[in-house]
Amino acid sequence: MKRKTLRLYLLVISLALLGTATGLVLSAINSDLISYFVSPTQVTKEPVEPGRTVRLGGLVEVDSVGKLDDGATHRFRVTDLSNSVEVLYRGVLPDLFREGQGVVVEGSFNDNGRFVAAEVLAKHDENYLPAEVVKALKESGRWQEGAAATAINGSEGVDP
Amino acid sequence: MMEETAFGAFLAMGGYAEFVWPAYGVTGLVLLAIWLDGYRRRRAVERALQRLARDGSGQDAQGRDTGRNDA
Amino acid sequence: MHRFANPGRFQRLATRVLPWLKGLTALSFLAGLYLALLASPPDYQQGETVRIMYVHVPAAWMALFAYLLLGLASASSLIWRHPLADIAAQALSPIGAAFTLVALATGSLWGKPMWGTYWVWDARLTSFLLLFFLYLGHMALLDAFDDRNRGRRSAAVLALVGLVNLPIIKFSVDWWNTLHQPASITRMDGPSIDPSMLWPLLTMAVAFHLFLLTALLERMRTLLMEARLRAQRQARFEAMQAEQG
Numbered sequence: 001m002k003r004k005t006l007r008l009y010l011l012v013i014s015l016a017l018l019g020t021a022t023g024l025v026l027s028a029i030n031s032d033l034i035s036y037f038v039s040p041t042q043v044t045k046e047p048v049e050p051g052r053t054v055r056l057g058g059l060v061e062v063d064s065v066g067k068l069d070d071g072a073t074h075r076f077r078v079t080d081l082s083n084s085v086e087v088l089y090r091g092v093l094p095d096l097f098r099e100g101q102g103v104v105v106e107g108s109f110n111d112n113g114r115f116v117a118a119e120v121l122a123k124h125d126e127n128y129l130p131a132e133v134v135k136a137l138k139e140s141g142r143w144q145e146g147a148a149a150t151a152i153n154g155s156e157g158v159d160p
Numbered sequence: 161m162m163e164e165t166a167f168g169a170f171l172a173m174g175g176y177a178e179f180v181w182p183a184y185g186v187t188g189l190v191l192l193a194i195w196l197d198g199y200r201r202r203r204a205v206e207r208a209l210q211r212l213a214r215d216g217s218g219q220d221a222q223g224r225d226t227g228r229n230d231a
Numbered sequence: 232m233h234r235f236a237n238p239g240r241f242q243r244l245a246t247r248v249l250p251w252l253k254g255l256t257a258l259s260f261l262a263g264l265y266l267a268l269l270a271s272p273p274d275y276q277q278g279e280t281v282r283i284m285y286v287h288v289p290a291a292w293m294a295l296f297a298y299l300l301l302g303l304a305s306a307s308s309l310i311w312r313h314p315l316a317d318i319a320a321q322a323l324s325p326i327g328a329a330f331t332l333v334a335l336a337t338g339s340l341w342g343k344p345m346w347g348t349y350w351v352w353d354a355r356l357t358s359f360l361l362l363f364f365l366y367l368g369h370m371a372l373l374d375a376f377d378d379r380n381r382g383r384r385s386a387a388v389l390a391l392v393g394l395v396n397l398p399i400i401k402f403s404v405d406w407w408n409t410l411h412q413p414a415s416i417t418r419m420d421g422p423s424i425d426p427s428m429l430w431p432l433l434t435m436a437v438a439f440h441l442f443l444l445t446a447l448l449e450r451m452r453t454l455l456m457e458a459r460l461r462a463q464r465q466a467r468f469e470a471m472q473a474e475q476g
Contacts, residue, residue: 007310015391022395026406035408036353057408094347096276104410121347126415128281128424130272170269174279179344183337184268187286190336191442194329198446202453209460212467 037104040083050109056085057104057123065099078103078115089117096122238315242455245448252445259438266431274428283341285431288416289439291334294362295397297327297443301369302394305387315451317383318458320390321373322450326443328366335363346410354403355411358396365393 032038037057048054061084064077074093077084087105097103102123107116173180267285274281304320307313338356339349350356372386404413416422422429 004311011306011310011391015394018392019395022399026399031407034354034406036351036410037408039408094345095278096345096347098276101276119347121351121410122345123410124276124345124412126412126418126423128277128284128415128428129275130425130427131275131278132272133425133427134275173282174273176278176280176344179340180279180282183283183286183340186336186340187290187333190329190333194326194446195442195449197325198449198453202449202456205453205456205460209456209463212460212463 039080040078040085041080043085043109044083048109050111053106053108053118055104055106056087056115057102058084060097060099060101060103062099074120078105085115087115087117087120089120091120093120094122096124098122101125238318238455241315242452245452249445249448249452252441252448256438256441256445259434259441263431263435263438266434271431272427277345280341280344281428283337284428285435287334287337287341288432289436290330290337291359292436293439293443294327294330294334294359295400296440297323297330298362298365298390298393298397300447301327301390302397305390308383308387309391314458318451318454319447320369320383320387321454322447324366324369324373324386324390326446326450328363328370330439330443331359331363331366335359351410353409353411354407355400355409358400358403361396362393362400365389365396369393 026034037055040056040058043054043056056078058078058080061077061079064075064079064084066075067073068075068088072090074089074091075086076089076099077086079085087107089105089107097120102125104121104123105115105117106119106121110116171177171181263285267282271282271285273279301320301323304316304323308316308320338359342351343349369386369390372389373382376382376385403409404411415424416429416432424432
């Protein structure tokens with residue numbers, strides 16, 4: 001065999017081995033370690049003990065956004081359309097924070113089972129549309145809410 | 161108010177000027193820097209090659225390599 | 232293909248093509264900037280910040296594309312020991328690092344107003360930061376040895392090992408929960424971007440491709456000339472020694 005051909009085979013084999021090894025490692029370690037947040041369903045199935053810091057991701061439930069009586073604490077529910085968790089947050093919400101939009105909250109559960117967030121991050125979806133188009137669609141009644149769900153569910157999205 | 165003119169509104173970027181303009185600025189600066197660096201290196205090596213063809217040294221008075229950093 | 236792989240022929244071809252490429256790059260940047268800043272609408276959710284996408288996304292694409300080219304050049308350098316492949320690899324890493332830096336910086340400036348943070352350690356952002364370090368590592372390794380060939384070989388091996396990071400970057404948003412949103416263009420059911428925003432993005436992408444090509448050819452030409460300068464100096468030095476001896 002020519003030396004060049006040998007080097008080619010050697011390189012292809014080592015790259016294939018490296019790729020396989022990386023793939024095995026990535027699929028073997030718990031994907032929760034790499035994932036940036038957990039879903040409301042996950043924390044409902046396996047409750048997180050109060051006080052432990054977690055990130056919770058989902059959609060801001062429609063008609064759930066309000067404030068506590070102190071007038072400074074935001075209250076809303078984060079949902080993955082199967083389960084939802086009530087979140088309390090004192091602070092400034094990001095510009096993209098909206099009902100029906102994706103959100104990631106970092107904080108911990110208190111003893112009453114409510115999630116107290118120290119940080120609220122908005123997650124935006126992969127849909128880009130001009131504001132005028134959306135306005136026209138809404139006026140003609142053809143606009144469908146919930147497109148943002150794809151942002152949370154990724155490839156298993158519920159996009160029609 | 162700035163936003164009263166069309167140009168003012170363009171500059172204001174709907175209140176996001178402090179993010180949109182730096183994003184374009186940093187893109188322009190980094191691309192310009194990488195291009196300028198390549199251009200300066202080419203000019204330097206061209207000059208060194210010419211010098212070498214002329215007097216056969218290819219080095220400046222201090223004997224430094226002019227192939228790279230000669231601006 | 233092999234005809235262009237001859238360094239002398241490459242040199243002549245690059246010299247002839249480069250002025251045209253520079254003009255085209257400038258023109259497409261002008262068109263891209265016009266579409267991105269003036270002739271496109273604000274987004275229904277993100278408002279004017281969507282304009283950051285028109286530089287952020289092409290820069291990220293070029294950062295990945297340059298790394299793919301770096302991997303190919305490194306492979307052919309190791310297998311066929313072709314001088315042009317070495318030179319291409321050496322020219323690619325600073326350009327790729329620049330694009331990665333642009334993607335990271337503009338992404339940060341986009342993240343602050345939309346997400347509420349400049350940076351998070353999610354899978355997409357972290358793997359992209361790793362890409363930046365791979366480029367820097369490649370540049371450092373090339374200069375790390377007195378023996379040029381050893382530097383080239385170790386840099387090529389690093390570049391090839393780093394190739395596994397490319398699919399991780401691409402699919403991180405599908406495999407794991409990330410703050411970064413999934414792909415909008417390369418979707419099974421077609422892009423989820425309105426045409427009025429897709430066109431500025433594609434025009435900018437053309438401009439960024441042309442810039443990559445122009446900068447690459449310019450740098451490769453310079454590196455070839457530097458090699459010729461070294462060879463000529465060496466020849467002259469040896470001639471002088473022969474005279475004295």
